[in-house]
Amino acid sequence: MKKIIITALILISIISCNSKKTDNIEVTANTNAVNTNNNVETNTKLTFVNNANTLESNTKEYEGYATNIYYSASSVEEYAQAIEDFNFIKDKASLDEWQSKYADETPITFAIDYYPTEEKAIELISYGADVNQKDFRGLTPLMNASLNGYVKLAIELIKHNADVNAKDNTSADSLFYAVNANNSLELVKVLLNSGANPNIVYSDPEEGSFTILDRSLYYNNFEIFKTLVENGANINKVNDREEPLIVDAIRRERFDIVKYLVEKGIDPTMKYTDYRNIPFSLLVATVNNNDTKIAEYLIEQGADVNTKAIIDNYMENGMTSNYKDNSKEAVNLIFAAIENGNTSLVKLLIEKGADTTVVNKEKKTVFDIAKEKGYDDILALEK
Template identity: 30%
Template structure:
């Protein structure tokens, strides 16, 4: 193979050059039986550029490497060198004719790569050589947005000085100012606003940078944007809990039941953020406590669902007293979902409130509404995916998620420690399978039947066949016979 002969014949090559080359060559060992020199050189060449090995890059260029060639991963040398901060390699590649707008496998230009990694001098070099400062990816992202997202303030300043467009937006209508607001970096925000960014620009859903900041609880950013002329609305006032602003807006004619582009009403925003005084104001002004969020894929959540998410027992109590349908004894299906949601979210005070209002502590989790609310309101809570289809109890939910204080409350309120789901599993079995040692201890201490079997003849021991929980169950005399679901057989 020509290239291998070339590398081995150069006895004078130092170790720092040979070692990277040999490391790269192992990646293409599969090609030895049918060598394709051009492809091999491209792979070595791009790898050398990525690693900043200037000597190897020079040698390969001398051997005929294509400065704009791609490897099997569709990478090119210039974007790789720019991304990894190898300025001398970048300079050499540009001198040798590298296409300055060459994109990598992610469709990023060298300038975007350098901005995303914060390589200020490479950014300066590329701009000096004529790189398109406002080039966009397929999604509409630019070099400026890359620098903003990573909060490289000096890179941002340089790009703004060189004319980066502060009005650019992604395909979904997200303006650069909104991205800056989400970072919480007020220095970057001021820099962008100083260049004329529209502080009141809105995305395709009608949200502004101020609204995004309020939703993310960026109070310092909210203050800054308002000081720079950002206009509030009733949804934003509800998010921030600004009662005086809400009163002013309502007096000026704001609709308390209006729905924004995300399907939210002001009352939902206030409930979600736990602003009790704002909730009272909106309700007094005619806000609908039973309003449902407009959505496409789920059975749409209501205000009370977001109140649970916010975790304020005061707000939940307020909503409990608004209308017959909002009372747990009304027979409404949604009320059967509230207690499981509160447990799944770990809202201890709300659980106490709901139990005190007469919700059945032994209700099963099984409705479509419950499944939808668990998905919508738990925000990534990792619970067993069979919730909603097999009659899991509240106690089971508390135990598998490690909410032991809530489990104690449920037991004290009369929860059946040996209640079974549709598969015949008990809370002890589920806690064992989930590896919740403290929950297992709690259940055993409260009379859980350690030798109870499910529909398939499994005891709790079959769900955890080794480790501390296994030892604890054996100490309680659990039957060690039978097949094992997790780990080694129970006898071992």
């Protein structure tokens, strides 16, 4: 019941103080109650769709959140009062008064969270609000501005000496949040032009280590990727499996980025050795692609059609499944392609001059395998 009251008080406060902005806000309350032997757990979610900030409150006071009024189930009145008081901040004196009353809160971040535009946060800067004050997650106002795509606010924060390379509790920075939220190219440029480091190595328990280029690849934003490179991001970096960045671009079928990296100096005929000390060429990375566009481009750039590959489940949809297995025998790529059912790649390799007389360990040629699998289109290429 307290959580429902919290939601109502917040909504009433915002509507009463800013009725013209209610069209930009959507509030959703989802309440689930379970009552077993008088044990009750209630959860309420308040979501502001406009800026993708989500406040979640729980009847349990989680460690690290207890001092923050949003996460204290016993602070219903204080919670609503903080928002009401915030709407009356009009100068430095009223800002200081609010900050002294709510010492654990971050005024600029509070404004970002509870106003549908960036203007209130910018107003606070003019009153002398601390532009580098971190919230309970370790996020600075610039990180929150980056997360929300607030270019104008980011510029104002930087003008007032916001630290563009500050780290939060997980060691993420403002550039990470801007790219991770797939926000505007302009915002990324603002951060880079202000000294953001595009070569920070981030770490995640599940993903391992990665750079901002890896994240931009994930979000398929070519212009942001190109801007990062033009501002010094390292295109020669390798991942935890000792694979070059271009390999990830190939597996994600990002032809634009593959072509761009080659134009920037990456050798399309290069061979690399992965963490298992197994050598690969870039062409091998196309074995699971849905089309042959990248493979054809690499071949045109000089890639060896008889390059060696390994027939296993090493790579499925960009994820390693045989991560520790280095016992597989290397074979010509054409065998790996046909075993994977990639008949389009098999046909391309044959058309580009791949050796079809070579046999696998069962003494079978690619045409023998095609006959067994019923690939008549490949058999039609036999001379």
